[in-house]
Amino acid sequence: MICGTPDGTKLEEKEVVNSSLFVNKMEATEEVDSDSCFLPPANSVSLDVEDFRRRMILAHNGYRNLHGSPKLKPLRELEDDAQIWAETIAAKGYLQYCEKLYNIGESLSSIELLSTEPPSAERIVHNWYLEIKNYSFAEPRWRRGAFHFSQLVWRNTTNIGIGIAPVPGEPRLFIVVRYFPTGNSNFPGEFEKNVRPRISKGSLGSLDESSFLRTYSRSRSFIFEDAYI
Numbered sequence: 001m002i003c004g005t006p007d008g009t010k011l012e013e014k015e016v017v018n019s020s021l022f023v024n025k026m027e028a029t030e031e032v033d034s035d036s037c038f039l040p041p042a043n044s045v046s047l048d049v050e051d052f053r054r055r056m057i058l059a060h061n062g063y064r065n066l067h068g069s070p071k072l073k074p075l076r077e078l079e080d081d082a083q084i085w086a087e088t089i090a091a092k093g094y095l096q097y098c099e100k101l102y103n104i105g106e107s108l109s110s111i112e113l114l115s116t117e118p119p120s121a122e123r124i125v126h127n128w129y130l131e132i133k134n135y136s137f138a139e140p141r142w143r144r145g146a147f148h149f150s151q152l153v154w155r156n157t158t159n160i161g162i163g164i165a166p167v168p169g170e171p172r173l174f175i176v177v178r179y180f181p182t183g184n185s186n187f188p189g190e191f192e193k194n195v196r197p198r199i200s201k202g203s204l205g206s207l208d209e210s211s212f213l214r215t216y217s218r219s220r221s222f223i224f225e226d227a228y229i
Helices: 049-066 076-092 121-134 144-153 190-194 209-224
Strands: 105-112 159-166 172-180
Touching: 049 121, 049 144, 049 159, 076 159, 076 172, 105 121, 105 144, 121 144, 144 190
Parallel strands: none
Antiparallel strands: 105 172, 159 172
16 A cells, blocks of 8 residues: 555565566565555645556456456556556656566556546546557557557456556656566567457447547446456
């Protein structure tokens, strides 16, 4: 859990995994309040971090379902590593991909807290999914303008971890999403096997963002039912 400041510590035990797969280890040193929240500057909104994570995973799994990909399950160690990196780049004040990951995928986003409405986890994932328009199922391979989308729906990815950290002195948050095993592998046949065309129109309908948001508010239970584990 994290609360209030970017250097908050984690208190839950990590799931037992092969630690050689992960970088940026962090040991739990002290307990913090179980409420997970950020307290941003005046005139901006607060964020329920755990609910934001939950909704982000729901959105991931809703889109994955449209492509026949199994649900992602949250993994504590992935979350810990993502949190450390989110805090690291938030301290720098700019988004930066980690260059020391092994078999772990990564997507980044930045959101502002100036609106009167809480930031939308669904909108972030939706924007990544919109990169489908840059992807060619006829010529399946890595594409610069579609790598968030391909990682999002990558069939062999099984776990997800989300880090969220405030940028010091700014009403802004950095989001780091880690995936295991990584997607976007350029070995022959991997994209064809892992990034499949939509098997169902589902309830998402149009890829237009405003249309999606209206559809999501009406049909959330149908699209994302039982998507979070």
